[in-house]
Amino acid sequence: MSEATTSANAALPEASRQPGGSKGVSERGFSWRTGLLGAHTALMYLFLFAPIVVLVAFSFTADPFGVAWNGFTLEWYTRLFNNTRLIDATFNTLLVATISTAIATLLGTLLALAMEHYRFRGRAATDVLLYLPIVIPEIVLAVALLSFFAFVFNALDALFGLRLRQGMLTVVLAHVTFSIAFVVVTVRTSLRGFDRRLEEAAMDLGANRWNTFRRITFPLILPGIIGGALLAFTLSLDDFIISLFVSGPGTLLLPVEVYNRVKRAVTPEINAISTLMLLFSMVLVLLSQLAQRQRK
Amino acid sequence: MATKTLPSADQHSVETAAALRRDQRNQVVGLLSPGLIWLLLFFVAPLLIIVVYSFLVRGQFGGVSWLPTIGNYVDLFTSPVYLNAYWRSILVSVLTTVLTILLAYPMALFIAQRSPRWKLVLLFLVLLPFWTNFLVRTYAWMIILNDNGVLNTILRSIGLPGQSILYTETATLLGLVYGELPFMVLPIYTSLDRFDFRLMEGAADLGANRWQAFRRVMLPMTMPGVIAGSVLVFIPTVGQFVVSELLGGAKVDYIGNLLQRLFLRSNPPNWPLGSAMAVVMMLILTLVIVLYFRGTTEDDR
Numbered sequence: 001m002s003e004a005t006t007s008a009n010a011a012l013p014e015a016s017r018q019p020g021g022s023k024g025v026s027e028r029g030f031s032w033r034t035g036l037l038g039a040h041t042a043l044m045y046l047f048l049f050a051p052i053v054v055l056v057a058f059s060f061t062a063d064p065f066g067v068a069w070n071g072f073t074l075e076w077y078t079r080l081f082n083n084t085r086l087i088d089a090t091f092n093t094l095l096v097a098t099i100s101t102a103i104a105t106l107l108g109t110l111l112a113l114a115m116e117h118y119r120f121r122g123r124a125a126t127d128v129l130l131y132l133p134i135v136i137p138e139i140v141l142a143v144a145l146l147s148f149f150a151f152v153f154n155a156l157d158a159l160f161g162l163r164l165r166q167g168m169l170t171v172v173l174a175h176v177t178f179s180i181a182f183v184v185v186t187v188r189t190s191l192r193g194f195d196r197r198l199e200e201a202a203m204d205l206g207a208n209r210w211n212t213f214r215r216i217t218f219p220l221i222l223p224g225i226i227g228g229a230l231l232a233f234t235l236s237l238d239d240f241i242i243s244l245f246v247s248g249p250g251t252l253l254l255p256v257e258v259y260n261r262v263k264r265a266v267t268p269e270i271n272a273i274s275t276l277m278l279l280f281s282m283v284l285v286l287l288s289q290l291a292q293r294q295r296k
Numbered sequence: 297m298a299t300k301t302l303p304s305a306d307q308h309s310v311e312t313a314a315a316l317r318r319d320q321r322n323q324v325v326g327l328l329s330p331g332l333i334w335l336l337l338f339f340v341a342p343l344l345i346i347v348v349y350s351f352l353v354r355g356q357f358g359g360v361s362w363l364p365t366i367g368n369y370v371d372l373f374t375s376p377v378y379l380n381a382y383w384r385s386i387l388v389s390v391l392t393t394v395l396t397i398l399l400a401y402p403m404a405l406f407i408a409q410r411s412p413r414w415k416l417v418l419l420f421l422v423l424l425p426f427w428t429n430f431l432v433r434t435y436a437w438m439i440i441l442n443d444n445g446v447l448n449t450i451l452r453s454i455g456l457p458g459q460s461i462l463y464t465e466t467a468t469l470l471g472l473v474y475g476e477l478p479f480m481v482l483p484i485y486t487s488l489d490r491f492d493f494r495l496m497e498g499a500a501d502l503g504a505n506r507w508q509a510f511r512r513v514m515l516p517m518t519m520p521g522v523i524a525g526s527v528l529v530f531i532p533t534v535g536q537f538v539v540s541e542l543l544g545g546a547k548v549d550y551i552g553n554l555l556q557r558l559f560l561r562s563n564p565p566n567w568p569l570g571s572a573m574a575v576v577m578m579l580i581l582t583l584v585i586v587l588y589f590r591g592t593t594e595d596d597r
Contacts, residue, residue, distance in 0.1 A: 033506075037406040041418075044403045048425045048477065051436030054446055058439055068444060107331040114327035118320065126332065133339060135527070137535030137581070139552050140574045141342070143559050147349055147567060148342035150359060177338040180331060240431050240538065245559065255431050262435050262542060266442065274432040281427045 052278065059271035076272035086257065086273060093254040096168060097236035100175035105229040107176070108183025109221075115184070116191040133181040142245035145174050149246060166248030174246045175236045182235060183228035190224025223291050230288040234281065350572035358564040368572035377549065378573065382580070385551040388465075388540075389533040392472040393526050399473070400480035400525065407481075408488035419485065426478045434542050437471050438462060441543070463545030471539040476532070480525035487521030523589065531581060551577055 059077070063070035080086060111130065115123065133141070149170050156162040198220070202212040240255035247253055254277070261270055353363040372378045407418045425433060440446045441462040448458035461467050491514060499509035537552030546553060551573060558570035 034406070034409070037402050037409075041403045041406040044399060044477070045421060047474065048422070051433055051440060051474070052425055052428060054439055055432065055436040065444075068449065107334055110327045111331040114324055118324045118327075120321075120324045120328075126328070129332075129335060129340075133335075135531060137531055137577070139535040139537065139555055140346075140578055141339075143555055143570060143574050144342035144346045145338070146559060147345050147571065148338070150567075151345055154359070173338055176334065180335065184331075234427065238429050240429075244556075255429065258429075258431055258435070259538070262431070262438070266435075266438055270435065271439070274429070274435065277432060278428045281429070285424070285427045 055271055056275050056278065059268060059275040061268060061271075063268070065266060065268075076268040079269055080272050080276075083269070085252065086254075089252040089254045089257040092168060092252055093237060096171050096175060096253070097233050100172045100179060100236050101229050101233045103172075104176045104179035104183050104232045105225060108180045108228060108232075109187050109225055111180070112184045112187035112191060113217075116188050116194070117196070130181055130184050133178050134185070138178075138239075138241045141174075141178060142242045145170075145177070145242065146245045166246055167251045168247075170246045170248065171243055171251065171253065174242050175239060178239070178242065179232035179235055182231050186228035186231055187221060187224045190221050190227070194220060226291040227288055230284055230291065234284055237277075237281070346571040346574055349568050350575050352568045354564070354566045354568050356564070358567065360568055365568075368569045369576075371569060372572055372576060378554065381549045381551050381554050382576075384548055385534050385577075386580070388469065388472065388550065389530050391469060392476060392533045393529045395469070395473050396476050396480040396529050397484075397522060397526065400477060400484055401522070404481050404484040404488050404521075407485055408491070409493070415489075419482070422478050422481050430475060431538065433475065434471055434539055437467070437474065437543055441467055441470075462543065463547065465544055465548060468540045468544035468548075471543040472533055472536065475539065476529040479528040483524035483528065484518065484521040487518040491517055526588065527585060530584070534577065534581060 057069070060072050060074070061069050062073040062075070111126075114120075115126065115130070146166075149166055153164045153166075156164060194217075198216050199212050202216045203209070207215065238255070240259060243253050244256050244259070247256060254273075258270060258273065261267065349360055350368055351364055351366065352360040353365050353367070355361045407415055407422075410418060438445075442448070443458065443460055443462065445462070447461070452458055461470075495513050495517075496509050499513045500506070504512065535552050535555075537550060537556050540546065540548060540550050540553060555570055555573055558566045558573065
């Protein structure tokens with residue numbers, strides 16, 4: 001069979017070399033294949049978006065199990081706004097994301113400046129260390145941080161009688177840790193097109209180092225910093241595995257709360273909160289796109 | 297300030313050069329140290345701690361007792377429960393990786409051949425679901441695959457028998473492929489975007505059929521994208537536990553599920569054994585990635 005197809009296809013270039021008919025043959029073959037690829041691609045987009053469409057639609061269903069269409073209602077949204085547990089969890093999640101983003105953006109930007117603007121011994125090793133948090137499986141970092149916090153807290157208790165427990169603080173520390181690497185990557189990309197002669201020119205004109213940074217370097221790399229910060233913020237909001245391990249019992253965080261509910265049963269209330277989270281992420285994405293566009 | 301002399305350093309005196317170098321070093325140290333100290337403290341130290349924990353005895357009420365042992369590793373490599381978990385995790389990750397390559401490559405190929413404007417739109421659409429919470433997207437599949445869910449409603453309405461897919465391994469695989477697809481499409485697209493499609497015409501002129509041209513020209517030249525995508529897909533899949541718990545009904549033990557149980561659920565928890573599990577998982581991943589890179593780069597030459 002393979003021989004037959006080979007010879008049949010081998011005839012194609014022969015035919016296409018003949019003047020006149022050549023264009024028609026190759027063009028038809030091209031569009032036929034493109035059509036098939038296009039159909040596949042359309043199916044893949046359907047696959048990617050079907051769950052999201054279903055989720056949003058079913059946050060408005062009157063069906064008490066949230067799995068069938070049973071008429072339109074806003075009941076699940078009104079229930080959400082009266083659910084203090086979920087509101088607290090949302091507040092905590094946003095608080096953790098804000099604080100960890102601020103710290104990770106500061107540390108990550110400084111690291112990116114060092115990596116792009118200077119040559120120093122140990123730079124290659126630092127490069128590896130900065131990429132490791134991105135490639136390491138999340139669950140390994142999760143169990144490592146859990147063990148680490150337990151170890152440090154035990155030591156503090158034994159040495160100083162200081163009793164600490166896992167909670168929001170440990171979640172912030174963990175989120176900063178995995179976000180730094182992503183901020184570094186984003187800011188480094190924006191530094192790559194940076195012309196250092198601008199800094200030299202500023203200093204030639206008598207600006208000191210701080211003024212040069214404030215007036216020249218910072219405004220130019222600001223879009224990259226904003227992009228990195230938004231990425232860190234999204235990652236923090238999205239994180240579930242590490243939060244589950246390091247938050248300890250009693251700390252309300254939105255993804256952990258959603259997970260605990262979903263494990264038990266499918267409820268339209270979860271559809272509603274998911275839709276709101278979706279909306280929030282979309283707004284963030286739009287903001288980051290705007291920040292990127294400003295660069296041009 | 298030493299820096300002020302920088303522009304007028306034409307005299308090239310030894311002192312200014314030394315001052316400059318000292319100044320540079322101070323800047324690097326100032327920029328690097330906050331981030332590096334953070335990563336050493338909260339990234340490197342925790343990883344070292346689980347390596348140490350994996351050689352300790354489990355404590356009475358959870359935690360660890362500081363007695364050295366290799367018992368955890370012996371348990372891992374002799375107990376069928378743990379060996380099976382490794383096997384299943386690797387199997388499902390390989391399946392997920394292969395399926396995402398098969399689904400993503402044609403998609404990336406289609407996108408790469410569009411006009412720049414369309415490329416942007418199509419890529420943005422690939423990324424869009426990725427920006428919604430992973431947990432939420434997995435949960436959405438529970439609504440679709442449920443026995444009375446969307447899929448079965450559609451199937452029944454066109455006269456087909458309903459399927460029980462939720463809480464099976466098929467559902468796990470589907471959820472994993474769904475979650476990882478964008479991570480495969482993007483790197484493959486990037487390498488296809490750099491590929492010169494006139495090479496395919498060249499191959500055809502030299503008598504290659506379409507399959508041969510793809511096999512011998514396009515695929516090898518876009519292999520870096522496939523490799524990058526495979527690494528991006530394979531690593532998180534080996535450690536996953538959410539998808540197999542929510543969609544697979546936690547019927548099969550994967551490494552991630554066991555880690556969660558050993559650290560959080562069992563009473564008392566067994567941290568040393570869990571640490572050993574995590575350490576072995578890291579070693580396996582490192583080995584797989586090294587072998588994979590070596591195998592494919594030799595193929596290329």
